[in-house]
Amino acid sequence: MTIKSIEPQPTLLKSTLSVTDATAIIVGMVVGAGIFETPALVAANAGSAGMALSIWVLGxxxxxxxxxxxxxxASAFPDAGGSYHYFMRAYGPNLAFLFAWARMAVIQTGSIALLAFIFGDYAAQLLPLGSYSSFFYAMLSIVVLTGLNFTGVEQGKWTQNLLTLAKVLGLLLVIVAGLAATTTAAPAPTEPASQGSFGLAMLFVLLTYGGWNEAAHLSAEIRHVQRNMSKALLWSIGIIVSIYLLINLAYLQGLGLAGMAGSEAVAADLMRQVAGEGGAKFISFLIAVSALGATNATIFTGARTNYALGRDFPAFALLGRWNNRANVPANALLVQGAIALALVLLGALTRKGFETMVDYTAPVFWFFFLLSGIALFVLRWREPEAPRPFRVPLFPLVPLLFCSVCLYLLYSSLVFTGLGALVGVAVLAIGVPILWLMRKRVQP
Structure with a gap:
C-alpha cells in the first residue's frame, strides 16, 4: 500500500553553481581526513608498494x-533531493520517505558528526582548551558552518571553495615534501605481514573515496545541468584519484611500505621526518582544515534532501520552506544542525565519537547506495522516453558492477562494525511506524 495522495513536487531553484563550484564541493566532500589515516591500513594489507598503488587506482x-x-x-532527473528524487520516481513515496528519513537521522547527520569529531580532535591538539576541547570544537564547527550556509548559498559555496583550495594546496606541500624525501632517513623498516587482506584494503580505499555521490543533491542548482553534471563528476573523480595516488607515492618515498604499515599517523610521521615537530603541527592543521571542508560540503548538500522531504510530505512541511532571499533551505539546515549536534553529544558520551559514527552510518548508507544503482535499471524500464543527455556506457555491465561493489560494502559494513551499526539500523526502522502513521492519516 502506498500514500497515493502524495506526489513529488517540482523544484524551482536558482541555478547558481558552476562546474567549478560543484567540483570544489565534491572534492571537498571526498578528500577529507581519511587520506591521512587509511594509507597506512592499506599498506599493511597490500603486501607490496605496487599492489598498494594498484588498489588505490582500482578504488x-x-x-x-x-x-x-x-x-x-542526475542529468536525466535533476532535483535538489538527489537520490531521494530517484527513489520517488523508481520505487514510490514509501521507500523515498525511508531514504529521506535515514539521510536526515542517520546518514548525513552522522557523517557531519563524524567529520566534526575529526576536526575537534586535531583542533584540540593545536589549541587545547581543557578536557572537553574536542567536544567543544566539534560542536562549534557545526554551529558556525550551519550558520554560514544559513545566511546564503553564496556564503556556503565560497566558504567551500576556499576550504577546498586551502586543503589541496596543503596536500600538494605534503606531496612535494614526501617526494623530495628519501627512505634512507625513515625509521628502520620491518616487513609488513605477508598475509595481507586485499578485500580489507579495498574496503578502506572505497571508504576513503566515498562522498562523490553528493553531487546528485546539487543537480537542481548547477547551471546547464544536462551537460555540466557529467563534467563535474568526471573532473572531480580525476582530481581525487590524482591527489590520492600522489600522496601515496609521497608516503612510500618518504617512509617506505613497511614504515607506512607500521605508522599510526602516517602523514604526521612523514612531515615530522622532513620538517621536525613544526611539520607535525602543520599536518595537524591540514587535517583540521580537511575535516572542516568536508563538514561544510556535507552540511551544504544534506539539507537539500531534508528540504525535498518537507516539500513532498505534509507532516514534515516545516522542512520544505525555501528561503528565496538567501536561496537556501533554511529550516532544513537548522533541523539538520540540531540532529548533528545531538549525535556529537552521543559520541562524546561514548568517548569514541569517530568510531561510533562510522558504525552508526555505514550499513544504512551502503543499503541505500545499492538501491540507487538498482534505480538506474528501474527508471530505464519505467521511463524509457525520458531525455537522457548522458547515458552510462556499456549498459548494463557498468551499473551491474556498481551494484556488486555496493553489495560487497554493505556486507562488510555489517560484518566489521559494532554496536553502533545496530543503533543506526534501529533509527532507520523508526521511520517505518512514522510512515505507517502518515499513511493512516491520508487514507479516507
Whole structure:
C-alpha cells in the first residue's frame, strides 16, 4: 500500500553553481581526513608498494563506475533531493520517505558528526582548551558552518571553495615534501605481514573515496545541468584519484611500505621526518582544515534532501520552506544542525565519537547506495522516453558492477562494525511506524 495522495513536487531553484563550484564541493566532500589515516591500513594489507598503488587506482576506477551511473540519473532527473528524487520516481513515496528519513537521522547527520569529531580532535591538539576541547570544537564547527550556509548559498559555496583550495594546496606541500624525501632517513623498516587482506584494503580505499555521490543533491542548482553534471563528476573523480595516488607515492618515498604499515599517523610521521615537530603541527592543521571542508560540503548538500522531504510530505512541511532571499533551505539546515549536534553529544558520551559514527552510518548508507544503482535499471524500464543527455556506457555491465561493489560494502559494513551499526539500523526502522502513521492519516 502506498500514500497515493502524495506526489513529488517540482523544484524551482536558482541555478547558481558552476562546474567549478560543484567540483570544489565534491572534492571537498571526498578528500577529507581519511587520506591521512587509511594509507597506512592499506599498506599493511597490500603486501607490496605496487599492489598498494594498484588498489588505490582500482578504488578510483570503481568510483568512476559509480559516477557514470549517477551522471545519468542526475542529468536525466535533476532535483535538489538527489537520490531521494530517484527513489520517488523508481520505487514510490514509501521507500523515498525511508531514504529521506535515514539521510536526515542517520546518514548525513552522522557523517557531519563524524567529520566534526575529526576536526575537534586535531583542533584540540593545536589549541587545547581543557578536557572537553574536542567536544567543544566539534560542536562549534557545526554551529558556525550551519550558520554560514544559513545566511546564503553564496556564503556556503565560497566558504567551500576556499576550504577546498586551502586543503589541496596543503596536500600538494605534503606531496612535494614526501617526494623530495628519501627512505634512507625513515625509521628502520620491518616487513609488513605477508598475509595481507586485499578485500580489507579495498574496503578502506572505497571508504576513503566515498562522498562523490553528493553531487546528485546539487543537480537542481548547477547551471546547464544536462551537460555540466557529467563534467563535474568526471573532473572531480580525476582530481581525487590524482591527489590520492600522489600522496601515496609521497608516503612510500618518504617512509617506505613497511614504515607506512607500521605508522599510526602516517602523514604526521612523514612531515615530522622532513620538517621536525613544526611539520607535525602543520599536518595537524591540514587535517583540521580537511575535516572542516568536508563538514561544510556535507552540511551544504544534506539539507537539500531534508528540504525535498518537507516539500513532498505534509507532516514534515516545516522542512520544505525555501528561503528565496538567501536561496537556501533554511529550516532544513537548522533541523539538520540540531540532529548533528545531538549525535556529537552521543559520541562524546561514548568517548569514541569517530568510531561510533562510522558504525552508526555505514550499513544504512551502503543499503541505500545499492538501491540507487538498482534505480538506474528501474527508471530505464519505467521511463524509457525520458531525455537522457548522458547515458552510462556499456549498459548494463557498468551499473551491474556498481551494484556488486555496493553489495560487497554493505556486507562488510555489517560484518566489521559494532554496536553502533545496530543503533543506526534501529533509527532507520523508526521511520517505518512514522510512515505507517502518515499513511493512516491520508487514507479516507
Amino acid at each position: 578510483g576506477a570503481m568510483s568512476l563506475v559509480g559516477a557514470l551511473c549517477y551522471a545519468e540519473l
